[in-house]
Amino acid sequence: MKVLKFGGTSVGSPERMKNVAQIICDKNRKIVVLSAVSGTTNKLVEISNLAEKKQKEEAIKEIENLEKRYTIFLDELYKTEQYKKDANYILINIFETLKSLVDSPFTVRTEKRILAQGEIISTNLFHLHLVENKVNAVLVSALNFMRIGKDDEPDYFYIKENLKREIKAFPDAEIIVTQGFITKNVYGEIDNLQRGGSDYSASLIGAAIKAEEIQIWTDIDGFHNNDPRYVKNTRAIRELSFDEAAELAYFGAKILHPASVLPAKLQNIPVLLKNTLQPDALGTLITRDETGDGIKAVAAKDGITAIKINSARMLLAHGFLRKVFETFEKYETSIDMITTSEISVSVTIDNIKNLQNIEYELEKYSNITVEHDQTIICVVGNFIAEKTGVALQVFEALGNIPLRMISYGGSKHNISLLINTKDKQAALELLSKHLFS
């Protein structure tokens, strides 16, 4: 059985939803995972923020605006009055839930429950559309099988056992529709897998049922060899290994949630990235096979802060790096890149929430320099060690762009370079010109 996930823009209008129905209906049993209709989760975040600030009237006004948008949506999605009425009834209930959440005292749980409604709406509407078109479809709530533990990590065993039970109850269903993103937590409360987490849901579901394939459908035909938002004439990469895809997803290529590679990799399930707007385009196939050699793609991640930790005490001393890492661990801040010299170490982070505390601790034994507005350029491929010249190709391409940090050799799939964000556009263009044209 395959698992197919459709993102927010793929279900972003009644037309698009109908298109998805056509893509999936081929008489093969499958699980279809949906995101919220595009723009909905952002709107729900706004509503939740207003509720938190006790601006209830504004929050209710936003809920009503959203409700109006969906009323128009319904009108175009269904053919018959009966289905329009049924869908409207579902919507009224969901929007009543939203209003009552905004009306109750605000807690962390309120936010999670508000955000969950986006996927609940999209899956209900889509399921009803399938039923109206005589497709043998069922809606299974992700809240019945998806669970994260105390550490916010997925509870693989729970998910597997409960999902199996849920789908076994519908042996004849052709399409099993469920929500991405939403989950229960260890306390049985509604929670989520973080923004963009529907890909992760699809991968967890695919791994739980040992799916034949996981397909992620978006509005672009797979991973491109450079960022199409910044560089012209990029092209889709036909094949990537799990490790290459993980690097690209983590370092900026927005098409796939980085966490979603691991569950598929662990169960060795191919992941196919497809384009809803061009269903016949081949897309990118991610498997464990390491195909081709040399540079395949470039991605960029902004919002990076570099911290240089300089200490004479590091000279010939052991345990210095442990001390540094412990500080970052204490403040739950993960490090992306690291380079060292004999008396200093530079690291990058993308989460500066606890930066002040980190600086305070590090300054007890070193001099600190902090630089914001940095970008990591990540060059990905299959760099077989004997194949020399890959680094040279990259450095030659970048010409006079100042490089703040270089990380090479951590894996054979990646060279990471830290540059100032103001040089990003030029860097991406130069890399495209010299590596891919």
Ligand code: ASP
């Ligand atoms: N709807 C959620 C978001 O916008 C999850 C997702 O689309 O993957 O972040």
